[in-house]
Amino acid sequence: MAKESCCSNNSSKTVEASCCSKAPTEQANTSCSSALEQQSNKSDLASLLSLEIMSYRVYGMDCGACAATIEKGLSKLKDIEEVKVNFSTGKMQVSATTAEALLPIEKEIKKLGFSAESLNQKDNIKTFKIVGMDCSSCAKSIENHINTLPSVKRVNVNFSTGKMKIEHSNSVQEIISEVSKIGYQASLLGNNQQHPVEQESKKFNDNTYVVLSGVLLGFGFIGSFTGLPPLLSTILYAIAMVISGAKPVRSAFYAIKSRSLDMNVLMSAAAIGAAIIGEWFEGATVVWLFAIGNYLQNRSIERTRNSIRNLMDLAPAEAWIKEGTKISKVSVEEVSVGDIIVVKPGEKISLDGEIILGESSINQAPITGESIPVDKTIGDAVYAGTINEHGSLDIKVTKLAEDTTISKIIQLVEEAQEKKAPTEAFVDKFASIYTPIVFIVALVMIVLPPLLGLGAWGEWFYKGLELLVVACPCALVISTPVAIVSAIGNAAKNGVLIKGGTFLEKAGAITAIAFDKTGTLTEGKPKVTEIKTFNDSEEELLSIALTLEEYSTHPIAKSIVNHANDKGIISKNGDSFKSIVGKGVQATIQEETYYAGNLKLFEDLQVSLENVFVHVQEIQSKGKSVVIIGTQQRIMGIIAVSDTIRETSATALNALKQSGVKQTVMLTGDNEGTAKLIASESNINRYFAELLPEDKVNAVRQLQNEGHKVAMVGDGINDAPALATADLGIAMGGAGTDTAMETADIILMADNLEKLPHTMKLSKKALRIIKQNIWFSIIIKVAALALIFPGYLTLWMAVLSDTGAALIVILNSIRLLKFKG
Known part of the structure; x- marks a missing residue:
């Protein structure tokens, strides 16, 4: 039997009852009610009704403090009356005295470090699929360029999903054309703006260019050893550069124009610089390796994105x-x-x-x-x-x-992919500072040492170009989002919805999991588990019990009826049915009055309970409910009913312990006997018994005060306060509960715990892979930087280290798609 630590309400409730506060939603409702009550006169009410109200979906929040920051920041804006941000649902409602006051909301949220999408104007926003992005800097370049168009009101490009959401007044074809200028392909989702044949043709041409430039590069290289005139080799290198480099140079032009500094700018500068100093082979190799790297990265990333898109083909x-x-x-x-x-x-x-x-x-x-x-x-x-x-x-x-369940799953998964995890947000911020600093250092390296007489211009120019290539943080930036998208995709295919990278990371750090008992660890449906008869057959006892209970709506009565029906028992003819409140029921069968009820009922009837009392106590000590069947003269038998543990619960709890969860805790309103029995059957470490709903919140807080990172597993409705209090809220049975899908951080679509261990193992695996990716990217960068100054690093090696590292990081991440735990 598992080691148990019993915490009943006697110890925990008395100490912590005073700490119990209203749930956040309850407080909000109370304050809203108070605010409305204060609008006592008609003019105040009129002004309230004339407010402009806009709803938004907010991305990037990872805790309740983020919601408070947004509320405080936006409340300072002119003509803004009220800002309500709900961290759990990721939604915000803003009330303003004028419509104009709402215009800068999304821009202000960006200043605070988050992003928002208007829910009121969702129909005006078109979604495009973008092909060709291989890191988040590409997304930023597209976003910055499109934002320069006067016909575009707002745009958001998400690298993880490969999608662009845009509100614009010009034609769809113009938007596609503008995206193609930067070197990417756009197609309107749900619209045949670009025919699949055209897309395949485009892909074919891109591949052909890479192969052709590679052939020219090879001929030029071989020719330099076989007596080919140097000028001819240089021409072959130049043509190869133009073929492979046209796209990144064009993208670099628009990136600079929109004040972005992405890898296209860095690679283009390196290639052009190599040509300027006469290193045509190096320059051609740089752009060719870059093109191959982009092609392989795009193929790998598209595979990750398609793992989610395949969900759309299910229905x-x-x-x-x-x-x-x-x-x-x-x-x-x-x-x-x-x-x-x-x-x-x-x-x-x-x-x-x-x-x-x-x-x-x-x-x-x-x-x-x-x-x-x-x-x-x-x-x-x-x-x-x-x-x-x-x-x-x-x-x-x-x-x-x-509105189907599968549609909601797809929507939730895509929203989850768009939310940045804390690690991803940090890496993006680091890269945005790192890249311009290294770019400036590279320019200084090109100019300053030769001016100080520390070497030739050509030598330092070449080293500066190498530094430009090394400055590209592609592998580092891509290290987190691809891993997170892969993990979320894996979870979705296994019936688990993780609402974002933040919650994926949190799941990996959980040390204690608290479970609601009824309906989570147990079936939530009482069943007959034991029958004891005195001088009558079991069939006769069940027949009388069926007759007495078949019209009752009580869960215990229903369990007895279901058990009798399963056994093929036939009820008798009864009449004069009567319910005895708090005690049981009675009916007349074959001109004799029969009763079904608790011990109190038969004590009031003054029936001899001498032999029955011991059996009743024994059954109740096991945490079971007792129904006594008899007449005013004798007791026929006893039926024991209890809520049975799910078959999957014990297995799931054992698997959780193996995955590194230190404490499994049960929260229940049942008496201590029942709690102890269920805890022992399910291998629970610890239980809190005789809890009211508010006491569950206190139990979660107690675990947190003990130093645990706590996940709470419940049905997403009755356990909402405890789910909100826990570090991670997990709802079970989301397939039939819209509320669960809205309120919890992680949703188990099945009505059992079978997939919970997989979720915990998956999150830990994802965290390990993210750390591996980050450290690998940093080590490669440091090694490349260290090799620049002794002169060991060549320009093509620098490119290979960057694109190669990015590809290795992607391949490492997509292992999560196949993870089975």
Whole structure:
């Protein structure tokens, strides 16, 4: 049995009850109510109603303090009445006296170190897929260039998702053209602005240019050893440079124009500088290696992005809709709530709904990650993207195509990819300072030593070019986002939604996990676990119990009815049914009154309990509820009912301990006997018993005060205060709960803990890979810098160290896509 430390309400509640405060949302509601009450006169109410209100999605927050910073910063702006930021949902609402006061909001949020997207004007924002970005500096260059266009109101380019969100008044084709000027490809999502054949042709041309420049470079190099005139070799090098270098030079031009300093600028400067000093072979090698590196990086990164895009293909684009006796195939966008769709054996379910005819086993792995199909029958909910294993089903549609569970998963995962983790934000900030500093140092190196007579101009010019190449922090910048996107993609495919890199990093540092008992560790549905009879058969006892309880709505009564039905027991004819409040029920069966209830009921009836009392105490000591069946003359038997532990709970808890979690803790409102029993069965280290909902918050705080980083696992609704208090909130059973998907940091789509150990191991693995990437990138940079001054580093080696390191970092990161724990 697991080692236990019992903390009942007697010890923890009395000490910490005074610390218990209202949940943040409750406080907000209270303050809102007070504010409205103060608007007592009509003029005040009129001004309140005339306020301009805008909602935003805020990106980049990693704790509640960030929300407070934004509220404080924006409240100082002119004509802003109120700012409310909800860290848990990542949303903000701003109230202003004029519409003009809302215009600078997004710009001000950027100054504070975050980014925001207006939710009110979402329909005006178009989303483009961008191909060709291989680090976040590329995204910044595109963003800066597009922002120079007067027709563009706002733009946000995200490297991780490879998408650009833009609000503009000019044509889509103009936007695509402007992006292509900088050397990237754009296509409007959900629109055939660029035909797939054209995209393949473009890819083919890019590859051809790389191969052609490589061939010319090779001929020039071989020719220099075979007697080819030096001028001809130089011409071949120059042509190779133009073919491979045209794209980065053009991108560099627009980057400089929009005041960006990205790798295209650095590589172009190095290549042109090499040509100026007559190092044509070096210059051609630089641009060719750079082009190959970009091609390989783009292929690898696109593979990572496609792991999420593949989720979109899970749900069919069409559905068989039933109208009377007629069945026809239509697009899922044409199906309305309440329509009946037919799903044949082996087909994917196209929309969320409820089964109204038929039964089948449904493979829910695409949504919940569950490996075993789930049996479904009439009245059960089913989800788009899941597979009907056998049996034809008629399903009543409950959600439109854009509102299905799979649609929400895709939306949440993409939003998660757009949120920067603390490590990523730090690396980006470091790179933004590091690159210009090294650029300036390179210029100083080119000019100052020769002026001081410390060497020839050509020698220091070459070293300065090498430093320019080394200044490109591509591997470092890419070290975190690709790992995070890969990990989030892996989790999503396994039925776990991680809402951002921040929460992925937090999960890796968790040392204690607190679990709500009912519905999390246990089934949440009482079951009959023991039957004791006195002089009657078990069948007779269950028949009487079924007759007494079959009309009751109490969970314990339902469990007895279900157990009797499963056993094939037939109820008797009864009448004069009566509920005895707080004690049980009675009915007349075959002209005799029978009772089902607790010990108090039969004590009041003055029935002899001499032999029964010992059995009742023994069962109750195991944490079970007791239902006594009998008449006024005798006791027929006892039925024990308890909430049973889930089959997966003990296995999951053992796996969590193996993954490095030091404390597993159970929080329950049940008595200590029940808590102790469940703790021992599930191998829980520690439990807090007899807790009210607010006491769960105190229990989480107690664990935090003991030095633990605490995750709280609950259903996302009843446990909301405790989930908010914990360092990491994990909701279980998100597939059927919209609220859970909105409130928690991590969502387990299945209604069990099976995937929780995988999540913890995945986060720890991701953190290890991020650290490996960062250290590898730094070591390569330091080594390259150290080799510049003795003269061991050549220009092409500098390029190879940069693009090679970036490629190794990417390949290391995408291992997370295949991680199985």
